[in-house]
Each structure stands twice: as structure tokens, then as C-alpha cells.
Amino acid sequence: MAELKVGDQVPELRVTPDKYLPHRYAGASGDFNPIHIDDDFAKAVGLPRNILHGLYSMGLVAKANAALGDGDPRALKRLSVQMRGMGVPEQEIVVTGTVKSADGNRVVVDTVAAQGETALIKNAEAELEL
């Protein structure tokens, strides 16, 4: 990959988690909080429906950034995020990122994951060694 410079974009990642994704992620991660996998429970505690795991959305941010290193799991050295809006299944998530500093083979990327107007992950800063 050509050397990255400030302002370069991370390849955009678009994912539409299906209805059962939260269940698969619960199994994969071990987080079975019912707000993620039980629609009735989620509504009973005032949520619009069962919601995505914030760490799933963060996982997509990590995946989008890893693409800069051709998916090499050693590339990502640091990832720091704020989880804000609630993500829901069956709506497209768009992950975008912009290189904000580049020093030789180390780059820092600003990333956002959003569903429509709702930012799921913001102020995400990824540091990669490429």
C-alpha cells in the first residue's frame, strides 16, 4: 500500500447486521445482557427494541481500520472510542475514517460509525503501524 498521508480515507465499511446478529455476537463475546437479545425485555426498560452491543460496533471500527494494514491483526496498536447512540439490528452501519496524522509507518485515524443520523461510535482514534 502506498504511504498514507493526512486526509486520506479509510476504505468505507458498510454492514447491515441482521435480526439475529446480536445473538451471534452475544455467543461470540459472552455478553448476554438481555437488552441485546430480548426484544420484549428491551422495550420493557424503555428502549425502542433490542440494541446492538457497543463493543460490536467498536469491533467494526477495528475491522475498518485493519483494512489499512490489509487485515493484518498486528497493525492496530491502539483504539480508543466513545459509545454514544444506540445501534439497532436491520439498519445499515457505515464506518468512515480519515487519517489525521502520519509519521512514517505509524498513522492515527479518526473514525466514526453511524446508522443514518445516529453516531454509534464517535471520537474514535485508531493508531496503526503499517
Next chain:
Amino acid sequence: MALKKDAVGKEWPGTTYQVGREKIREYASALGIDNPVHFDVEAARAAGFRDVVAPPMFAVVYSSPAVGPAILDPEVELNFAAMVHGGQAFEWDEPACSGDEITTSAKCLSIEEKDGKGFYVFETNSVNQNGAQVARGTWTLIVRGV
């Protein structure tokens, strides 16, 4: 009501997690990550890993069992029902591969009140069976209405 801050600095003993191939595959599949190094032993070895390697964010799988006891410790007095996971950071060193035994300890870094919310920050430190640093996590949990 003033937020109780006695637990700042408290540490909890480590939990140990045995990393396995199927768990890595399951995690990578859930995230739609298709790099063969997460699925195929030969591909992982050809890329320089001991065995099938975990995606970086697999760190939540091996480190979160250490956070549970910290959050639920009565001394922390965190209202779990009103808690949201507000922020998360990881720093990675040695990759986690199948066969690794990763021990994670937890520590309460800070408890602060801001705009009527409690901000509880915990740190996790994960090392493998060789004593090599694998990941360090910072978990920010926000409790409404403190």
C-alpha cells in the same frame, strides 16, 4: 449525594482465559472478518503466528471476565441497572493466538461525577503464559442519576 470514591486504586485478582481456535473463528465470523489467519492454522503459521490468531477486538472476550467482579464489588457501589458502557480503549502488544493462556487483572482508575452522572473508569491488564503483555484496556462506565 456525593459519589463514593473509596474503591479508586483498588485491584482485583486476575482471571485466566484459555484462547481456542473455535472461539476465535466464532468471533471473527460474527464481525464478518474473513482473513484466513483467523480461521486456518496453516495460513496463520505462514503469516508468522504460532496458531490461529485473534482479531484485536477479541480482547473483550479474554479481558471482560476480569471486569465483572470489579463492577459488581459492593465497595465500588456502582448502580449496574443505570449503567451504560460509555467508552473503551485498548492498546495491543503481543497478538493472542489459540493455545494462549491469558491472565487479566483489573484496577479502578477513577470515579468522578459530571453533570449528574458517575464516570467509573477501570483498567485491565492482560498478559500471556510467557508473561508478555497482550493488551491493556480502559473501560469507562457511565451511571445516570448519581
